[in-house]
Amino acid sequence: MPGPHKWRHRFQAHVTRWTVPREAILNLLMSRPSKHMSAKEIYASLYRMYPGIGLTTIYRTLDLLVRAGLINRFTSGDGQNMYEFKSEEKKEHHHHLTCIQCGKIIDYSDFVEEELEFIKKIEESLARKHNFKVLGHNIEFYGLCDKCK
Amino acid sequence: MPGPHKWRHRFQAHVTRWTVPREAILNLLMSRPSKHMSAKEIYASLYRMYPGIGLTTIYRTLDLLVRAGLINRFTSGDGQNMYEFKSEEKKEHHHHLTCIQCGKIIDYSDFVEEELEFIKKIEESLARKHNFKVLGHNIEFYGLCDKCK
DNA sequence: TTACTAATGAAAATGGTTATCATTATCATT
DNA sequence: AATGATAATGATAACCATTTTCATTAGTAA
Numbered sequence: 001m002p003g004p005h006k007w008r009h010r011f012q013a014h015v016t017r018w019t020v021p022r023e024a025i026l027n028l029l030m031s032r033p034s035k036h037m038s039a040k041e042i043y044a045s046l047y048r049m050y051p052g053i054g055l056t057t058i059y060r061t062l063d064l065l066v067r068a069g070l071i072n073r074f075t076s077g078d079g080q081n082m083y084e085f086k087s088e089e090k091k092e093h094h095h096h097l098t099c100i101q102c103g104k105i106i107d108y109s110d111f112v113e114e115e116l117e118f119i120k121k122i123e124e125s126l127a128r129k130h131n132f133k134v135l136g137h138n139i140e141f142y143g144l145c146d147k148c149k
Numbered sequence: 150m151p152g153p154h155k156w157r158h159r160f161q162a163h164v165t166r167w168t169v170p171r172e173a174i175l176n177l178l179m180s181r182p183s184k185h186m187s188a189k190e191i192y193a194s195l196y197r198m199y200p201g202i203g204l205t206t207i208y209r210t211l212d213l214l215v216r217a218g219l220i221n222r223f224t225s226g227d228g229q230n231m232y233e234f235k236s237e238e239k240k241e242h243h244h245h246l247t248c249i250q251c252g253k254i255i256d257y258s259d260f261v262e263e264e265l266e267f268i269k270k271i272e273e274s275l276a277r278k279h280n281f282k283v284l285g286h287n288i289e290f291y292g293l294c295d296k297c298k
Numbered sequence: 299t300t301a302c303t304a305a306t307g308a309a310a311a312t313g314g315t316t317a318t319c320a321t322t323a324t325c326a327t328t
Numbered sequence: 329a330a331t332g333a334t335a336a337t338g339a340t341a342a343c344c345a346t347t348t349t350c351a352t353t354a355g356t357a358a
Contacts, residue, residue, distance in 0.1 A: 052306090
């Protein structure tokens with residue numbers, strides 16, 4: 001039986017049952033804010049304490065957490081999805097810098113104000129022009145990190 | 150034996166031989182600027198005129214074209230890669246709007262000037278701060294299109 | 299405590315992409 | 329134009345992240 005949890009209620013708006021795997025996965029992601037992990041990495045991290053949790057459940061729970069808005073999903077360069085806990089603080093809004101050589105991912109969070117302004121302008125324009133409801137965005141830069149240059 | 154081609158020389162800076170499949174694939178992408186196609190769609194489109202071209206070669210050639218800077222690759226919402234001919238005209242610089250419901254992709258190219266300014270600022274900052282050489286970026290919005298709202 | 303059924307996990311399936319390798323075709327040289 | 333070295337091709341199998349299936353387990357309301 002899983003215990004109480006800060007996010008339990010928010011999560012339960014999206015699913016009916018609060019279970020051990022769901023708590024474990026959410027805890028793991030929360031314990032490392034803005035740390036990117038793949039489904040397999042999460043599986044491996046949890047294996048010692050929860051050997052019973054299967055990869056399938058990891059995937060299903062990550063889907064739920066994304067839908068509940070508690071974590072972000074983004075595609076790393078090599079085709080697999082990465083997940084990270086979504087902080088509520090605006091100052092931690094950030095994007096990713098991916099090295100196309102070694103795959104290293106750097107977070108950056110400069111120009112957040114300007115970016116938000118820019119994004120807002122675009123969203124308004126898109127809504128007007130294409131009658132499109134913008135729900136989110138991905139901004140990502142790629143290139144070569146210091147070691148791979 | 151493949152024929153002459155506007156991009157032949159540019160392409161050959163990256164590979165040694167100019168072949169029929171390479172010409173066919175490049176021609177197809179060029180004939181539909183800013184049309185997004187998956188490897189399979191390209192395969193299907195070429196099948197009537199070139200039944201001998203295999204999917205493997207499509208993938209390999211697309212890689213080459215991306216490396217040669219002649220086409221763009223981006224990941225569509227459902228995980229597969231999409232390709233489009235990269236126009237040289239700055240005015241055709243654009244990004245994508247993906248409907249998370251039906252998968253429809255809309256190009257938009259508003260605020261290009263502001264965006265380029267914004268991007269440049271970020272790239273400079275990243276280069277300075279992380280000693281990172283920015284080679285490109287992806288900006289993508291997702292949400293609900295008019296039909297799926 | 300019970301009963302309902304959502305959630306789980308093992309295994310198999312799926313699907314896009316990549317590796318292998320024998321065969322073919324390009325192109326500099328003859 | 330013919331040759332030959334080897335880059336490129338294509339059929340097949342392999343790969344690998346993710347999803348589906350389905351029998352079993354466990355949360356929750358009663």
